[in-house]
Amino acid sequence: MTLSTLFIAVLMGTxxxxxxxxxxxxxxxxxxxxxxxxxxxPSYYATLMSLWAxxxxxxxxxxxxxxxxSIISGLVRSELPLEAKQLNPDSLxxxxxxxGNLAExxxxxxxxxxxxxxxxDRLIHLNSISATAMPVLVMLVMLIGMILGFRTIKADNNARxxxxxxxxxxxxxxxxxxxxxxxxxxxxxxxxxxxxxxKVPFMxxxxxxxxxxxxxxxxxxxxxxxxxxxxxxxxxxxxxxxxALTIAVPVGLMSAIYLAEYASRRVRGVIKPALEILAxxxxxxxxxxxxxxxxxxxxxxxxxxxxxxAENGIGWLATLNVSSESALAxxxxxxxxxxxxxxxxxxxxxxxxxxxxxxxxxxxGATKSETIKKVIFPAALPGIVGGVLLAASRAIGxxxxxxxxxxxxxxxxxxxxxxxxxxxxxxxxxxxxxxEFDSAKTLAAFALGLFLFVITLALNIIALRVVKKYREQYD
Amino acid sequence: xxxxxxxxxxxxxxxxGIPLLKDSKLSVRNVDVFxxxxxxxxxxxxDIGKNQVISMIGPSGxxxxxxxxxxxxxNDTIDICNVTGEIKLEDQNIYDRSIDVVELRARVGxxxxxxxxxxxxxxxxxxxxxxxxxxxxxxxxxxxxxESSLKRCGLWKEVKERLLEPATGxxxxxxQRLCIARAIAVxxxxxxxxxxxxxxxxxxxxxxxELIHELSQNFTICIVTHSxxxxxxxxxxxxxxxxxxLIEVNDTSVVFTNPKHQLTEExxxxxxx
Ligand SMILES: Nc1ncnc2c1ncn2[C@@H]1O[C@H](COP(=O)(O)OP(=O)(O)O)[C@@H](O)[C@H]1O
Ligand SMILES: [Mg+2]
Numbered sequence: 001m002t003l004s005t006l007f008i009a010v011l012m013g014t015x016x017x018x019x020x021x022x023x024x025x026x027x028x029x030x031x032x033x034x035x036x037x038x039x040x041x042p043s044y045y046a047t048l049m050s051l052w053a054x055x056x057x058x059x060x061x062x063x064x065x066x067x068x069x070s071i072i073s074g075l076v077r078s079e080l081p082l083e084a085k086q087l088n089p090d091s092l093x094x095x096x097x098x099x100g101n102l103a104e105x106x107x108x109x110x111x112x113x114x115x116x117x118x119x120x121d122r123l124i125h126l127n128s129i130s131a132t133a134m135p136v137l138v139m140l141v142m143l144i145g146m147i148l149g150f151r152t153i154k155a156d157n158n159a160r161x162x163x164x165x166x167x168x169x170x171x172x173x174x175x176x177x178x179x180x181x182x183x184x185x186x187x188x189x190x191x192x193x194x195x196x197x198x199k200v201p202f203m204x205x206x207x208x209x210x211x212x213x214x215x216x217x218x219x220x221x222x223x224x225x226x227x228x229x230x231x232x233x234x235x236x237x238x239x240x241x242x243x244a245l246t247i248a249v250p251v252g253l254m255s256a257i258y259l260a261e262y263a264s265r266r267v268r269g270v271i272k273p274a275l276e277i278l279a280x281x282x283x284x285x286x287x288x289x290x291x292x293x294x295x296x297x298x299x300x301x302x303x304x305x306x307x308x309x310a311e312n313g314i315g316w317l318a319t320l321n322v323s324s325e326s327a328l329a330x331x332x333x334x335x336x337x338x339x340x341x342x343x344x345x346x347x348x349x350x351x352x353x354x355x356x357x358x359x360x361x362x363x364x365g366a367t368k369s370e371t372i373k374k375v376i377f378p379a380a381l382p383g384i385v386g387g388v389l390l391a392a393s394r395a396i397g398x399x400x401x402x403x404x405x406x407x408x409x410x411x412x413x414x415x416x417x418x419x420x421x422x423x424x425x426x427x428x429x430x431x432x433x434x435x436e437f438d439s440a441k442t443l444a445a446f447a448l449g450l451f452l453f454v455i456t457l458a459l460n461i462i463a464l465r466v467v468k469k470y471r472e473q474y475d
Numbered sequence: 476x477x478x479x480x481x482x483x484x485x486x487x488x489x490x491x492g493i494p495l496l497k498d499s500k501l502s503v504r505n506v507d508v509f510x511x512x513x514x515x516x517x518x519x520x521x522d523i524g525k526n527q528v529i530s531m532i533g534p535s536g537x538x539x540x541x542x543x544x545x546x547x548x549x550n551d552t553i554d555i556c557n558v559t560g561e562i563k564l565e566d567q568n569i570y571d572r573s574i575d576v577v578e579l580r581a582r583v584g585x586x587x588x589x590x591x592x593x594x595x596x597x598x599x600x601x602x603x604x605x606x607x608x609x610x611x612x613x614x615x616x617x618x619x620x621x622e623s624s625l626k627r628c629g630l631w632k633e634v635k636e637r638l639l640e641p642a643t644g645x646x647x648x649x650x651q652r653l654c655i656a657r658a659i660a661v662x663x664x665x666x667x668x669x670x671x672x673x674x675x676x677x678x679x680x681x682x683x684x685e686l687i688h689e690l691s692q693n694f695t696i697c698i699v700t701h702s703x704x705x706x707x708x709x710x711x712x713x714x715x716x717x718x719x720x721l722i723e724v725n726d727t728s729v730v731f732t733n734p735k736h737q738l739t740e741e742x743x744x745x746x747x748x
Contacts (some may be wrong), residue, residue: 154620178736193598212498264554264635282611354591356587356589356591357591357593358552359549359552359585359587359591360578360587360591360592360593360654360657361603362549362552363549363580363584363585363658364548364580364581364584364585364603364604364607364657364658364661365577365578365579365580365581365604365607365661366577366603366607367577370607374593374603374607375593378594378595379593379594
């Protein structure tokens, strides 16, 4: 019996239990004078009975899947010849893999030696036991569950509370999965970063102005090269984010004001979804748009300017040099990408400004734009700032556009016409391809990740604080 | 438009009492108001005397607020709202094309049901209108204007130490008096008040009523209220609205002691809520 048929069987059993439960509760309702005299509705008894059937069986399947591999390999290991038991963990793991392959019929025993035959046979035997025992046990557990569930159906037993509790638990487990994952990721990043900082001093990382992780590959320089200075990456990240925000904040804000205050219902109905589509375009599409259209256009325009400057003897223009990958191109396109963040959040907060404030201002003879400038905008400002900060953390974390349009060169520059690189882009380049897992180069990616995480977390916390403070003002 | 006027002619009615005056500040003639297709005000004719307090009463939803908002064209801010007829502020039709609503609203101020101070300092709230209309030339004049406006609303003593603190920190009654101060700072001729005390406690209400009484020496005041006692206390004339129609207008004492129209009588004796 495969896992999927087992699942289908369990689900069918659950549905059957539901109907049995419902039938049962109706039949116990008759002698006590109808459903109204039951402690709760038949559907709750039925749900409770089906939960009894489903959950223990599901739990058993889950435990079995998690445990059976390690239990079986533990048993097999005890069958190994003595010298194999004394191997170091790595080679023992390799050996177990080979035995596993043999058990599945891959390869021949010759490579290992005949003394491993009992172990292979044992593995095959245990695997087959496990494969037959699991469905049988699961179905048995389900049957027991059904019987126990069936016995809960009594006129005076309020199944509603039990069902409530089960759903409460299910919801709690779901939400804790997200939380636990987050913590898991944070701790693993933190742990690897600590490893990294044992190889590269923290101060060299944070205050270093030279980023060139490749050098560290040369064995004699590992950890001592000092080429993991994060400053060029930070400057590149900030430069691109700043360009993006310079585009996105005014455009997003003004479109939000237009949508909230001026647009007729019909116009709003067209523009708002259109802006939301902008948010739905995959960033890789923005990326090649930036690399193939915007960056060359900027370069061409810059070259044109330079030639014009040379002809007319304008010295500083004549030396203008636009690289084909530029911070400007990436920033511009990223700016377009985050417009919807700014506009939709600002639209929300502007709409949340009470109508009574608008009335008060109009009533004093203020025009629409005066009202917006002097009352609505200041009132919505904290919320707008929150939106901008969220957009900023989005810009800082953005990778694809920068990889494609801004290049990989870790130049320490604030000239938007030059190629720069960002924290996220370097993380990508550090990890693509085959890497030694414990080299400083690979670990650097974790340190960068941690750095980025701290920055965006701080931004998000500030943003949420600001937004919350604003909410309190009117609620 | 033609269809609309036909509709109102179908149910013509006479306003009981004395709706028209010889000498008036505002004169309203044949005013109909529509929200989309729905008519909210039917053929209202009413004069409002200079430096008088007139109160508008009537069951809720009868169009008191709608009518009041016609008088400073606040209904312009509602897209679907359409006003026809003529409203004159001293011989000028305020719905005339040549009228600038900004200037109109400087002349006809408004105070709302719920105190709505701007989320700015107390000072900036009062200075708001003056800044918009350029009423003062320098900081000194503005300071004086703020002080005098607050004094006229009896708020100066309470707030002079905290002019730069946010207005939202004041109590409800103080906030409403601040809104009145904000309105009179632009020195309007008429002040419209839409249930100005309905969000206030009895003590704050008494203070505001006293203020209305004092202001009536210099301003024409139109007040919507759902409290008949309040109408009786603050106003010289009372207008009774019912389902968008102006049923009866007369001196306040007459309306409350000797109503001529059956609907008015039913309302003030509590048979219509
Ligand atoms: N913005 C609006 N849009 C549509 N209908 C409205 C609007 N404001 C008021 N009305 C309608 O106009 C009528 C009068 O309302 P209103 O003037 O607020 O009454 P009152 O102030 O006397 O309680 C009501 O039937 C109300 O439903
Ligand atoms: Mg009203």
